[in-house]
Amino acid sequence: MVELTVPYENRMEEAHIYKREKYMNLTKELENAGYNAVVMPIEVGARGFVGSSVYDLLTKLSICGNKRTRALKLLAEIAENSSRWIWSRRNERFLHKD
Template sequence: MVELTVPYKSRMEEADAFKEAKYLELRKELKKDGYEDRVMPVEIGARGFVGSSAYGLLSKLSIGGNKRTKALRLLAETAENSSRWIWSRRNEKLLHKD
């Protein structure tokens, strides 16, 4: 199971611990039913900081070298651009009541 989290940079470790705990019951059920599982929380900070978990995930998926470097750069840029977009619209109403 891979789950992406985009926390503020200072909360990376906290986010990782939360994701591990979140799937604890599901993991127990899978094990009971004879399945193997792996939880891989991936953190990419809202300001574009890519946690080592992203590097590890790409390595486990056999993505290495220049492809991994390019993917990590793209992940960082996408997180930063998305955060910038959200911040620029922070005062807009998401739901309009008619």
């Protein structure tokens, strides 16, 4: 199971620990039912910093070398562009509940 979190960069480790612990009981239940369950929380910072957890995930998925480098760069760009888009529309009505 992969759980993506997009925290502020100064909360990357905290987010990783929280997500790992959040799914601990589910993992145990699945294992008790005979499944092999692995939880992999990954973090990509809101300003584009890609956590080492993403690097580890890509490696486990056999995505290495140039493909991994391109994937990490793309993830960083997408996170940064998404945050910029949200920030640029922070005053628009559809983002606020009336």
